[in-house]
Amino acid sequence: MSAGFRISPALWERIHYFASFPQTGVSLQQMVLFGQHPSQGTLLKASQFLSEELPVRLAHRVKELDALPCNLSDMPSIRKVKDWYAHSFEELINFPPLALSPSARQSLNALLGSSPSTSEAAAIGRPCDPFLPPSIPNPALSHDQMDADDMGAWAFGGGGANGPYGEGVPYRTADREDGSGKDKGTAGSWKNGGSFTSVRNGGIRLRAPIERRYYAHAPSHLYPPEVHDYNARFTRVLEAIKRRHDPTVATIAQGVLEWQRTRDIKPGSGVGIGGAGATNGGGEVQAWLDRFYMSRIGIRFLIGQHVALNSQQPHKDYVGIICTQANVHDIVQEAIENARFVCEEHYALLRGPPVQLICPRNLTFAYIPGHLSHIVFELLKNSLRAVVERFGADAEDKGVGYPPIKVIVVEGSEDITIKISDEGGGIPRRAVPLVWTYMYTTMGGQSIDQDYHAGDFEAPMAGFGYGLPLSRLYARYFGGDLRLISMDGFGTDVYIHLNKLSSSREPLP
Numbered sequence: 001m002s003a004g005f006r007i008s009p010a011l012w013e014r015i016h017y018f019a020s021f022p023q024t025g026v027s028l029q030q031m032v033l034f035g036q037h038p039s040q041g042t043l044l045k046a047s048q049f050l051s052e053e054l055p056v057r058l059a060h061r062v063k064e065l066d067a068l069p070c071n072l073s074d075m076p077s078i079r080k081v082k083d084w085y086a087h088s089f090e091e092l093i094n095f096p097p098l099a100l101s102p103s104a105r106q107s108l109n110a111l112l113g114s115s116p117s118t119s120e121a122a123a124i125g126r127p128c129d130p131f132l133p134p135s136i137p138n139p140a141l142s143h144d145q146m147d148a149d150d151m152g153a154w155a156f157g158g159g160g161a162n163g164p165y166g167e168g169v170p171y172r173t174a175d176r177e178d179g180s181g182k183d184k185g186t187a188g189s190w191k192n193g194g195s196f197t198s199v200r201n202g203g204i205r206l207r208a209p210i211e212r213r214y215y216a217h218a219p220s221h222l223y224p225p226e227v228h229d230y231n232a233r234f235t236r237v238l239e240a241i242k243r244r245h246d247p248t249v250a251t252i253a254q255g256v257l258e259w260q261r262t263r264d265i266k267p268g269s270g271v272g273i274g275g276a277g278a279t280n281g282g283g284e285v286q287a288w289l290d291r292f293y294m295s296r297i298g299i300r301f302l303i304g305q306h307v308a309l310n311s312q313q314p315h316k317d318y319v320g321i322i323c324t325q326a327n328v329h330d331i332v333q334e335a336i337e338n339a340r341f342v343c344e345e346h347y348a349l350l351r352g353p354p355v356q357l358i359c360p361r362n363l364t365f366a367y368i369p370g371h372l373s374h375i376v377f378e379l380l381k382n383s384l385r386a387v388v389e390r391f392g393a394d395a396e397d398k399g400v401g402y403p404p405i406k407v408i409v410v411e412g413s414e415d416i417t418i419k420i421s422d423e424g425g426g427i428p429r430r431a432v433p434l435v436w437t438y439m440y441t442t443m444g445g446q447s448i449d450q451d452y453h454a455g456d457f458e459a460p461m462a463g464f465g466y467g468l469p470l471s472r473l474y475a476r477y478f479g480g481d482l483r484l485i486s487m488d489g490f491g492t493d494v495y496i497h498l499n500k501l502s503s504s505r506e507p508l509p
Contacts, residue, residue, distance in 0.1 A: 007062075007086045015089060018059035025505030028478050031305055031322050032366055032502070036314040040223040040231060043310060044098070047234045050306055051095060057299055058089040060509075061292065069284040070259070077255030081248055088241045095237060104224035235310040238303045248296060253466065256285070256439055289438050291509035294473050298506050301368070301477075326367040328409055328416060329359045335373050336407065339380035343388065353387045353402035355380065359409035365416060365500040371474045372498070375482070378467040379420050379494050380405070386424020386492065415480070416498045423491040432486055436472065441465040479504025 007015075034042060065082040066073055073079070260266075301321075308320035317325045336355045343352040383405045388395075395402055403423040410417050427435065434440045472482040479499030486492040 005083045005087045007083065011086065011090055014093060015059045015062050015086065018056050018089070018093075019063040021056055023057050023060065023508045024053055025508050026302065027505045028322065028366060028502035032319050032324060034309055034319055036316065036319060038309055040227050043231050044223075044227055046306060046309070047231055048098075050238070050302060051092060051234065054299065054302065055089050055092045057295060057508075058085050058092070061295055062086050062089060064288065064292070068288060071262075072255070072259050072285060072288075075255040075258040075262075077251050077258060081251050081255070084244050084248070088244060091237060091241065095234065098226065098230045100224065100226050104226055231310055235307055238307055242300065242303050242307070245296070245300070249293070249466070249470075252289070252292065253439070256289075259285075260439070286437055290469070290473065293470060294477065294507060295509050297473060297477050298508065321368055321370065322366060323369050324366045325364040326369050326372070327361075328363045328365070328372070328418075329357070329361045331369050331372050332359060332376050332407060332409065332418065333357060335376035336380060339377050339384055342381060343384040347388050347393045349388070349393060349396070351396060353384055354404040355384075355407060356404045357407045357409075359407070360411070363409065363411055363416070365498075366502045367478075367498065371477065375471045375474050375496055376407075376418065376420075378471045379496070380407075382467065383420055383422035383424060383492070383494075387422055390423075390425040411500070414499065414501060416500050418496040418498070420494045420496070421491065426488040426490050426492050427484075427486040428488050429486075432484065435468050435484065437465070438469050439465040476507055478502065478506075 034046070038046075062082055062085045065078060065085065068078065073082075305320040305322065308318075312318075312320070317323055336357060340352045340355065343349065387402050387405065391400060391402055392398070405423075406419075406421045408419045408421070410419075468482075468484075475482040475496055475498070479501075481497045483495045483497070484492065485495075
């Protein structure tokens with residue numbers, strides 16, 4: 001992977017520079033706009049967006065990994081993950097931009113027709129290159145973020161010395177704080193054609209370019225080999241980055257375990273909870289883990305979606321990894337079968353607790369099946385385990401039987417809600433906040449030391465303390481949520497709220 005990789009001072013400078021700009025959220029609606037047959041021009045625009053956006057996201061994580069509270073940054077596993085992120089950052093910022101030969105540019109211009117009119121060119125601030133058609137603004141950005149009231153002129157960078165984002169990326173020359181139009185030497189300002197483009201709003205420097213672009217419809221003409229080659233090479237780089245980061249969840253968990261051992265924190269008690277109940281920086285570590293894993297979900301989703309658009313065969317119900325007609329009944333039913341199988345294997349049961357599914361068979365919406373399946377699977381494992389341990393693994397032999405776990409799915413005006421109810425005895429009220437903390441578990445005997453580098457957690461019955469907090473992040477990623485209500489002595493109800501409107505942008509940390 002990144003064996004022998006070291007972050008040089010020059011690379012650190014680049015990381016801090018990119019980390020000084022905010023990230024740009026993408027909504028599920030924007031993802032679906034690509035359709036089943038995106039043209040090479042549309043994929044090119046998406047590649048260019050990711051080549052800008054991913055380094056910013058990675059830089060934020062590297063900077064944070066280097067300054068974690070309570071000496072967590074010093075743990076070997078945390079340093080390993082930091083090097084992975086820095087290595088991927090370096091690969092992306094050094095990825096060669098698209099280079100069109102004069103003949104290819106000329107032939108493509110002839111294919112796509114004449115150049116835009118003078119008025120059209122004036123509207124976008126430059127002569128429009130037909131081979132890169134104007135894209136629609138990113139609707140995930142609010143008008144405040146676009147700084148619409150700022151009287152600025154648009155300019156376009158030429159790549160290289162003009163900024164880190166390459167040719168054809170819009171920059172904006174903003175009024176300076178003193179109203180003179182001259183830059184005051186703000187740290188991190190970008191030079192473009194002799195003028196600096198540091199944009200300030202209320203004293204906070206916003207990211208330039210201001211108006212971001214992700215989806216841009218491009219005509220389905222025959223694109224030159226250079227465009228195909230650029231898209232293919234960029235996709236291969238993203239695949240390699242995704243593979244490098246496969247073990248991140250488990251490696252971070254190993255790093256937290258290493259940190260807990262240095263502070264004599266009892267394993268399984270949650271991050272930062274000592275033997276006497278004292279907190280040892282756990283609140284800060286918990287908040288960081290939420291930010292880090294939410295960012296990881298977003299990065300892997302953007303990469304997975306782009307790789308799928310470029311490499312998978314078209315399917316009538318899929319745009320990349322997004323299913324535009326995700327059938328909730330089928331996804332939940334599969335998660336039920338998988339969870340019961342794991343339960344029966346773990347407890348050596350002939351037949352595990354029954355699960356009743358109450359859900360319309362034709363309920364569909366646009367979502368990522370993998371996300372929904374992961375959430376339901378993790379929650380069902382908890383319910384199955386609670387029921388088996390309350391009534392005993394030999395309940396069927398005694399003729400007692402297990403009470404059924406009920407999964408009820410309903411569609412509202414904005415959300416699809418899934419309720420999972422069990423009679424597993426519930427959770428004491430004092431312990432309810434702990435179930436959302438990482439590394440908290442009531443099951444002993446589990447360890448991630450031996451094979452944590454193999455990849456993300458597979459499917460043990462329980463024991464790592466990651467199921468609930470990670471499931472909540474997956475639910476929140478596109479505007480949903482996860483809530484838990486427990487009746488101590490009887491059972492627990494968990495509510496999964498999914499935003500069916502698909503309009504929420506990513507909750508970027």
